[in-house]
Amino acid sequence: MSPNQIGFALLILGLFLLLGKVIRVKVGWVQRLFLPSSIIGGFLILLLGPQVLGQLVPALSEAGVFTEEMRTVWVALPGLLISVVFATMFLGQDLPSPKRAANLVGPQLSLGVALGSSQYVVGLLLAALILVPVFSASPMTGALIEIGFEGGHGTAAGMRGVMEELGFTEGADLAVGLATVGIVGGVVIGIALINWGVRTGRTELLKGDVKASVDEQKGLFSKDEYYPAAQMTSRPASVEPLSLHMALVAVAILIGWGILEALRWIEAQTYSSVMLNDSTPLEIFAYVPLFPLALIGGVILQAIAAALKVDHLIDHQMMLRIQGWALDFLIVAAIGTLSLMAIGANIGAFTLLALAGIGVNVALFLWLAPRIIGRYWFERGIGDFGQSMGVTATGLILMRITDPDAKSPAFEAFGYKQLIFEPFFGGGMVTALAVPIIYLTGIWPLFFAMLLVFLVALGAGIFYYAPKAKVEREQARQDASAVTT
Template sequence: MSADAVGFALLILGLALLVGKMIRVRVGVVQSLFLPSSIVAGVLLLLLGPEVLGRFAGPWGENGVFTESMVTVWSSLPELLISVVFATMFLGHKLPTPQRALKLVGPQLSLGVSMASAQYVVGLLLAALVLVPLLAAPAMSGALIEIGFEGGHGTAAGMRPVFEELGYSEGADIAVGLATVGIVGGIVLGIILINWGVRTGRTELLTGSAAMSEDERKGVFAEGESNPAGEMTSRPSSIEPLTLHIALISAAILIGLGILEGLRWIEQQTYASVMLDDNTPLEIFAYVPLFPIALLGGVIVQVVATKTGLDHFIDGELMQRIQGWALDFLIVAAIGTLSLQAIGDNLGMFAILAIAGTVINLALFLLLAPRTIGRFWFERGIGDFGQSMGVTATGLVLMRIVDPEAESPAFEAFGYKQLVFEPFFGGGLVTALAVPIIFLTGVWPLFFTMLVVFLVAVLSGLLYFRPREMKDRREWEERRAAADPPPST
């Protein structure tokens, strides 16, 4: 593929974002739903692309109004841009003390692990009681909810060789279909939840569309309103500040890539020679994605800059703007290249797993988030709900809607959780090993293991983190009441 084709595909993404912004400014229902321009643009590309318009006969081809090279470029962007999003998460920000990190990560990790392990518990139970005996499905189908929902399209595609080696090649197709339903359902249900949260006072930062100005509903600033996007930390005669920050992000991602490749090399030199069966080697880091390690690379760059006294050259606001650019392009590309074909295959099993996964994610968000997280429980919990439905990017989308200026610790806590969470779930160790383990041992060993993990995560949140978190919430409510007493009658 030529560089011109890649560049033109990116130009069309930019144009789609501009159209999406115009729709946000002009259409009231889009404003009332807090839909970002990137989601609007992504839906527009989906409708005009191969999955919708391309399926109808007409003057356009099988790719709709686009070319095959455009769709190919767009489909590869989310995997690349998610590393940019995570590499920038801590760059330009003062790193927290270990005490603050532990305080934030505890309840967040409890909620995230509860949702991920519950997908195995529910999926494996359905496999044992319904899918295997009634639909003649392989026992490995019990892992599809977590692979498709928590893992997403990248994990589903990455697990395809494992499914093929174990004689269940259609499992990867079903997982891709579940990933599609997860992203769409996560965004739709997330928007519904956010609107419900705003109207019922459960969000702390969004206060309801009725109280918003017209500019806020449109997502624009008033003329003359000062909103700096960042500070000049380098003289342009030496290097443009934006160029400097992109270079630092590049270093962070390369450090993460080096760490991941090093771990994969060690794996290949040691336990990868152990065969789980005749054809499947014991590989862990082969299935670990780059983006959580890129986050670690960003932390390393920030630590080095702080220790050497160079951290003042990294501007947090500018890093957030770069992160926002990457996230906008990621969202448009991810939604615009959704695969709708897989949804029509294996419809019975697919519907059962999709409904079960959606219900358990929604129930755990509503039941656990307000009981394990104190302040900003909605802003923080909605990210885990989005991730459990449609991969990490969906969680970031929902957090950005409910906390557009990153005023809460939601992004910070979510990032800390990812460092511990991602090596295991959503494409990590547990995801990589689940299918071979089920193939070798059947449903029940992994079911009981995940049941124990689920119970430990839930009970630690309710019994250990809840008292401290509720105390923080009460103290904040008391301070707010004292600062804003009710009017006298």
């Protein structure tokens, strides 16, 4: 494949991302669903590819209106871009004071870990009792709810190579499909929950009908709005700020790559000689992808910059722009190359996983969040619900709707929780290790490990944070009574 073919494939990907944005601006029902332009563009590619148009027009059965080289580039792209997404997560982030972080992060982390671990508990139990014996599915399907919902399109696509290497060829397509269900369901169900919360008085800040402006529905800023994209931290005559930040992302990924290679070398020199059976050595890090280590690389680079007192040169908003670019192109490519045949062949398992994932997320939000979070439980909990359905961006969208002026500590608490949560769930080490562990040991070891994590998170919330939440709400009521009298 020539460099020109690779470059042209990227240009076409950008064209369809722009077409997705045009549709978002022009089509009312798409606006009301808050569908990201990347998902729309990905579906356009899917419709014009070999799986839809190619089935209707035999002459286009090979690659649709595209070329095979384009599709080859698009299939490989998510596995590369996901490392960029994860490397940028903590670059430019200021660490909070320990006391304030501890007060806010406790119940938030308890809810987040309960949501993440429960997706494994429910998925693995479904796999053991129904999916494997009834649908002859792979035991590794038990990990797909967390990979698709909590991890999202990036994690799902990033795990493709690992799944294919372990013989779970349909796994990535099912995970990307679940990620699409999750992100759409997260916004639709989330907005329905917000309207219900407003009507029943469960929201502290919103007291009227939830309505987004026309510009918000279109995904545009109005002329009188100003939202700085990033801060200039270097003079362009020296180095373009975007180039500087891209270089820092590259260094973070290289640090993660060095860590992963070191872990693989240690594994090769130690326990990999142990055989689980006649043909399967005890190897875990051999199957771990790069992206969770890229996140750790970003944390290490940020810590080094802070120690050297040059962390002011790293702007988190700039990192968010780089992350957003990578995620948009990743989603277009992942959905555009999604295998509908793989989902169709496993439609029973896919439907059960999707319904189970939605059910456990809604149940934990409605039951656990109001018990363990004091004031603003709805505003704070809806962010974790959104993330558990369709990655961090969905959670941020729902929090912005419930708290448009950031009057509650929702955004702050959510950010603190991410510092501890992200290295493990939603594309972290637990997500990366889950599929190889199931492949090596079967369903039950990971099931019982995640059940223990779930029970610890639940117990900490109910027995430690719930009494504090009750006191906090009572104090708020007393303060409100004192003001009115």
